[in-house]
Amino acid sequence: MSKTQSLGLGTAAIGRPKYINIRQQNNAEQFSLAKFRERGLALLESAYEKGIRYFDTAPGYGMAEQLLINWLKEKQDPTIEVATKWGYTYVANFDKYATVHEVKEHSSNKLNEQWKQSQKLLPFLTTYQIHSATLETGVLENQEVLLRLAELKNEHNLKIGLSTTGANQLEILKKALAVEVDGVQLFEVFQITYNVFDQTAVSAIRRITSQNKRVVIKEALANGRVFPNPKYSNYSEAYLQLSKLAEKYNVGIDAIALRFCLDSVPVYKLLSGASLELHLEGNLKTNAFQLEEKEVSLLRNLQVEPEKYWKERKLLGWN
Numbered sequence: 038m039s040k041t042q043s044l045g046l047g048t049a050a051i052g053r054p055k056y057i058n059i060r061q062q063n064n065a066e067q068f069s070l071a072k073f074r075e076r077g078l079a080l081l082e083s084a085y086e087k088g089i090r091y092f093d094t095a096p097g098y099g100m101a102e103q104l105l106i107n108w109l110k111e112k113q114d115p116t117i118e119v120a121t122k123w124g125y126t127y128v129a130n131f132d133k134y135a136t137v138h139e140v141k142e143h144s145s146n147k148l149n150e151q152w153k154q155s156q157k158l159l160p161f162l163t164t165y166q167i168h169s170a171t172l173e174t175g176v177l178e179n180q181e182v183l184l185r186l187a188e189l190k191n192e193h194n195l196k197i198g199l200s201t202t203g204a205n206q207l208e209i210l211k212k213a214l215a216v217e218v219d220g221v222q223l224f225e226v227f228q229i230t231y232n233v234f235d236q237t238a239v240s241a242i243r244r245i246t247s248q249n250k251r252v253v254i255k256e257a258l259a260n261g262r263v264f265p266n267p268k269y270s271n272y273s274e275a276y277l278q279l280s281k282l283a284e285k286y287n288v289g290i291d292a293i294a295l296r297f298c299l300d301s302v303p304v305y306k307l308l309s310g311a312s313l314e315l316h317l318e319g320n321l322k323t324n325a326f327q328l329e330e331k332e333v334s335l336l337r338n339l340q341v342e343p344e345k346y347w348k349e350r351k352l353l354g355w356n
């Protein structure tokens with residue numbers, strides 16, 4: 038098995054020029070759609086060359102899903118696995134002054150509308166997820182949606198999944214695990230936020246994996262908050278610990294934070310959200326070493342209250 042197979046590439050940041058993060062250098066270069074597309078394709082190719090075979094996308098990620106559709110036609114490699122989602126529509130039209138970037142709608146109309154496009158990812162598409170399932174949209178109780186998902190699962194041999202975001206991830210996971218269609222659990226893939234600062238899902242991740250279902254980790258770098266930043270003095274002790282380990286293993290902080298996820302919970306895939314080649318290379322260094330048990334324990338202590346974590350996350354801008 039290739040050493041890089043535990044990492045997948047999340048395509049949110051290559052599909053739209055602005056994304057929720059703490060990016061500090063604002064790109065002064067004039068935005069060109071053609072160049073952006075070219076860079077996105079180059080990153081897909083580079084990830085593939087470096088051994089990545091799992092790609093996560095969504096119609097809400099601007100041009101990302103279409104980029105993947107085009108790229109897959111050229112690649113034709115059956116070892117590639119793609120996961121997409123439905124439920125968010127990208128509305129910013131690549132305008133850097135846009136104030137609204139995406140609109141959420143968890144209706145069966147939206148599901149059917151987005152499926153028309155997403156099915157072009159077949160036969161590489163293995164996983165179809167509800168994008169950011171919440172209690173508020175009632176999606177986990179919407180019988181029309183649940184039945185349609187079960188139908189797609191059977192027709193196309195898909196795994197049905199969902200992604201969760203927010204301080205109430207556990208509640209959503211519990212509810213999702215209880216959803217059955219014709220006496221069979223519907224959800225088999227759970228895309229969860231987990232990182233050194235938010236470790237609330239640890240027991241849920243173990244439980245899900247023990248039921249032979251897949252856990253995919255997202256936001257493993259806490260949207261960039263794991264990197265030393267004077268804005269987050271609350272993490273100064275964490276920055277010290279992460280930097281010491283980075284120095285010891287001769288890698289960046291990103292590789293340490295990603296490695297923590299792999300060494301502390303059982304996961305199917307861990308998503309890298311890199312949009313730059315340099316960052317992707319840094320992220321992949323996580324495959325070069327393993328943390329000692331005592332180091333994992335040390336990093337376990339870096340977790341913060343989920344409410345605080347998600348309050349901070351809500352304040353992050355689109356950069």
Ligand SMILES: NC(=O)c1ccc[n+]([C@@H]2O[C@H](COP(=O)([O-])OP(=O)(O)OC[C@H]3O[C@@H](n4cnc5c(N)ncnc54)[C@H](OP(=O)(O)O)[C@@H]3O)[C@@H](O)[C@H]2O)c1
Binds near residue numbers: 202259
């Ligand atoms: N389902 C959902 O609701 C949902 C929500 C969020 C994410 N996701 C999925 O998860 C994937 C990954 O999550 P994410 O992008 O939000 O979070 P992340 O991996 O926690 O953070 C990505 C951020 O870290 C930066 N970064 C990465 N490596 C770096 C390095 N070596 N040095 C400095 N900065 C570095 C990236 O910058 P650059 O962009 O400059 O490389 C980006 O701003 C997404 O692409 C998407 O597929 C899903």
